Amino acid sequence: MQMHEVKRVEIMIEAPMERRLSNALTENGVTGFTILPVLGGSGRSGRWSREGQVSRAGGMVSFICLVRPDRVEKLLDAVFSVLERHIGVVSVSDCEVVRAERF
Numbered sequence: 855m856q857m858h859e860v861k862r863v864e865i866m867i868e869a870p871m872e873r874r875l876s877n878a879l880t881e882n883g884v885t886g887f888t889i890l891p892v893l894g895g896s897g898r899s900g901r902w903s904r905e906g907q908v909s910r911a912g913g914m915v916s917f918i919c920l921v922r923p924d925r926v927e928k929l930l931d932a933v934f935s936v937l938e939r940h941i942g943v944v945s946v947s948d949c950e951v952v953r954a955e956r957f
Contacts, residue, residue, distance in 0.1 A: 858954035861926045865917040865933055866892060867942040872915050875936045879919065882932035886956070887919040914941075920949060920957055 867875055872889060879887055892914035921929055926946060933944055951957060 855952060857950040857952065858957075859923065860920045860949050860951050860954075860957050861923050862947045862949040863917075863919045863921065863926065863929055863933075864945045864947075865919075865937075865942060866914055866944075867917070867937065868940055869913040869915050871936060871940055871942075875917060875933070878932040878936050879917070879929065882928055883925065884919055884921065884929055884932070887917050890916045890918070892916050920951060922957055 865875065869891075876887075876889070895914075919929060930944070930946075933942075936942075937944070
């Protein structure tokens with residue numbers, strides 16, 4: 855089976871910024887992404903958990919995008935236009951997919 859190289863971009867951002875990031879990605883040609891709730895974690899500010907929060911406002915979401923390598927820079931420009939003043943983590947890694955026509 856033939857594999858095709860793509861980039862996996864994962865963006866973790868504050869939940870209230872979900873719609874803004876979704877719009878920025880779509881406006882910049884990202885045709886598909888997945889959004890997952892982040893249950894908790896640990897970072898520079900210590901451990902945190904979504905459990906016990908009254909609303910989603912204090913939580914985080916994670917976006918996962920698979921894109922062709924030549925589209926990563928435009929995607930990151932869109933992401934950083936939203937992230938520049940907010941909490942967020944971005945990672946980019948190499949990935950392979952079976953159906954390249956989907957990306």
